[in-house]
Amino acid sequence: MSLSVESTNFESMARFFENNFNQLRRDYPSIQEVNLLNKDFLYRQGEYCGYIFWIKRGIVKLSHLTAQGSEITIALLKSRDVIGDLSSDIQTKEETAQALGEVSCYRMTFNDFKALLSQQTILAWQIFEETYARKQKIEQKLRTILTQPVEMCLAAALLELAEMFGVRCTHGYALEIHLTQQDVADLIGASRSVVSTILNDFRSRGMLEYTRDQICVNDAALADYCEAK
DSSP: OOOOOOOEEEEEEHHHHHHHTHHHHSSSTTTTEEOOOOOOOEEETOOOOEEEEEEEEEEEEEEEEEESSOOEEEEEEEEOOSSSOOOOOOOOSSSSEEEEEEEEEEEEHHHHHHHHHHHOHHHHHHHOOOOOHHHHHHHHHHHHHSSHHHHHHHHHHHHHHHHHHHHSSSEEEEEESSOOOHHHHHHHHHHHHHHHHHHHHHTTSSSSOOOOEEEEEEEHHHHHHHOOO
């Protein structure tokens, strides 16, 4: 049976796995669809994990625990992102991958994943593009944290979250992801108390609104704030 990917958009990639799953199981025996509940781990920092994960639905948090006991959120990943070491030399993980809400993903061993990409060049190219885009975002985040005040780091992080996980609402974007103030603080490497103060300031200026369960971002006001700085 011939497997093919029609195009490089996410919908066609999702259909590729769903429509061809039985054939994929025969060709690449390690592939499984894995469903996780909120706070479940794909893997933990310090563990060995020889699997590659392709996120089908949901959000996965990558975080690193420092020697001082502080948690740093490296990235929030969503549908079509790939997690795992794209190398045959399996090392202990330097980060933890944890589900935020319910997550569904496809899991394969490195060897099966490599064999699949060698046969499906369009799929390989899309994964390359997504991985490169994620690398650029992480580098941009690092530059912002190292060179900008906390207010700017927080504004930039909220705009990125709105772009990735927001749906249009009366304020601008309502984030379809539950984040505590500590979660937001971990994203930019700041303390929760500092982030809480800045969030209150942003709200008083009309740049966002939030409740216990949701953050609504006024993206236009936040963008104007960033440009004025």
